[in-house]
Amino acid sequence: MELMPDFVLHRPTSIEEAVKLRNETDGALYVAGGTDMIVNVRRGIEQPAALIDLSVVSELRxxxxxxxxxxxxxxxxxxxxxxxxxxxxxxxxxxxxxxxxxxxxxxxxxxxxxxxxLDTRCLFYNQSEWWRKSNDYCLKKNGTVCHVAPGGKHCFAxxxxxxxxxxxxxxxxxxxxxxxxxxxxxxxxxxxxxxxxxxxxxxxxxxxxxxxxxxxxxxxxxxxxxxxxxxxxxxxxxxxxxxxxxxxxxxxxxxxxxxxxxxxxxxxxxxxxxxxxxxxxxxxxxxxxxxxxxxxxxxxxxxxxxxxxxxxxxxxxxxxxxxxxx
Ligand SMILES: Cc1cc2nc3c(=O)[nH]c(=O)nc-3n(C[C@H](O)[C@H](O)[C@H](O)COP(=O)(O)OP(=O)(O)OC[C@H]3O[C@@H](n4cnc5c(N)ncnc54)[C@H](O)[C@@H]3O)c2cc1C
Ligand code: SF4
Structure with a gap:
């Protein structure tokens, strides 16, 4: 796991505000419970400039x-x-x-x-940054080869x-x-x-x-x-x-x-x-x-x-x- 990188955290209270923030902020992603997203951020799989936290949008709950x-x-x-x-x-x-x-x-x-x-999962993708880097990454993120089906251009995660x-x-x-x-x-x-x-x-x-x-x-x-x-x-x-x-x-x-x-x-x-x-x-x-x-x-x-x-x-x-x- 990497250290938690810097990002801006927005905490909208309505769906409309959340959608607006997501679409008007470069590199923004939604986060809800964060149980998958935060793991992916710590692994460098996701590198959001901003996270739009949905947890206090009462209509969604x-x-x-x-x-x-x-x-x-x-x-x-x-x-x-x-x-x-x-x-x-x-x-x-x-x-x-x-x-x-x-x-x-x-x-x-x-x-x-x-x-x-939820994002799709793969043995060669849900790994730390150094692990993926030392394997030359893969098609799904930063690489050019799929390690599961090396000849193709399709991802099977x-x-x-x-x-x-x-x-x-x-x-x-x-x-x-x-x-x-x-x-x-x-x-x-x-x-x-x-x-x-x-x-x-x-x-x-x-x-x-x-x-x-x-x-x-x-x-x-x-x-x-x-x-x-x-x-x-x-x-x-x-x-x-x-x-x-x-x-x-x-x-x-x-x-x-x-x-x-x-x-x-x-x-x-x-x-x-x-x-x-x-x-x-x-x-x-x-x-x-x-x-x-x-x-x-x-x-x-x-x-x-x-x-x-x-x-x-x-x-x-x-x-x-x-x-x-x-
Ligand atoms: C050790 C471990 C074991 C796990 N085991 C399982 C398992 O057995 N089965 C399983 O299904 N999952 C599993 N998970 C993954 C995760 O915990 C669950 O899938 C959980 O339901 C994700 O919900 P969340 O609210 O935490 O999503 P987050 O982590 O907040 O978000 C997940 C993704 O959904 C997007 N997102 C969230 N809410 C919205 C929305 N309203 N609209 C659009 N996009 C949205 C986010 O941008 C992100 O891409 C596991 C995770 C860990 C760390
Ligand atoms: S491109 Fe291949 S190695 Fe990478 S996540 Fe997809 S199936 Fe796995």
Missing amino acids: EIVEDDEGLHIGAGVTLETVSQDTRVLKHFTAVAEAAAAVAGPTHQAYGTVGGNLC AFSGDVAPAALVHNAEVDLVGPNGRRRVPLADIYHNDGMDHLAFEPGELLAVLHLPKSEASMPSAYEKARVRGSIDFPLAGAAVWVKQSGDKIEELRIALTAVNPYPHLIKGLEKFSGTELNDGALDEIAEMVQSQAKPMLTTTVKPWYRRRVIGAIARRLTKQLSNTT
Whole structure:
């Protein structure tokens, strides 16, 4: 870790002020709980001239419930989300994912917005300045070569936030606020398959609200991840599952993955199981589909083949478990 560098800290009290400061200050970045950003600053990965601290923007710290659903401000902490009875009951995967992030102290400071906007991760990137320098850096920051796939020009750093896949299976939407106003988009639309630039934001946009629609509520959902140390680590592979059943048959099934692609990936092609019974054959096929759409690369100390096998097993197990609860 490097010493903390100099930067200007702004502490706006409204979303509009935060967006204005971010867009009118050269080299400014947002910081919420700071549990990832400050580590990246200390490692020289981020070198902001200014940080726009979102922690005292009260509008970002509210959870509002109405006929449409639950609207969680981006500044709400993961601890609050994981303990909120409405999230636990109606959007179980989201509560489980928030409770699975790092450890309790990170959850007390880390926010929903920071988790959804988390930078992608790689063994060759999340290192100190001297480590990266002595390896000639890499494509994602200051270098010319990708050490994971040296011949190419694509970065495979993995999106490793826990909450995004859980929110995706609940068909979540988000509000983005930028210099040109506010827009509401499906959560899936804010991500790109590019480890170097995985967020499809307009310059300076701020994520303000996570919307969880009531129409999706109360269907069983769950989230599970594999990690090196159960007490603290990022996912090596994580999956969220949402199932709507009618009797013994699947009406609709949704599965989303994290940590195995540069973006949180919603599994494609699951509609083929609508109207079918969830027997062992179907569960095996689901596991195979998940394994084939997961594209882990050598971005962690754990081998890609293992993460691919694990993600299939987690998705299969959760799907079976949820179908038994209805
Ligand atoms: C030891 C350790 C273990 C960790 N383990 C996990 C883990 O298991 N799972 C996991 O998901 N994360 C993990 N993290 C990362 C981090 O703690 C969490 O992802 C946390 O939710 C980040 O939220 P934050 O509010 O602290 O974000 P910050 O660190 O403040 O910001 C993170 C990023 O989001 C941007 N940002 C923040 N808020 C907004 C907003 N409203 N709009 C636009 N951009 C925004 C920031 O500019 C920054 O790029 C870990 C971190 C550490 C240090
Ligand atoms: S995948 Fe390649 S370019 Fe991306 S962070 Fe890792 S080494 Fe760097």
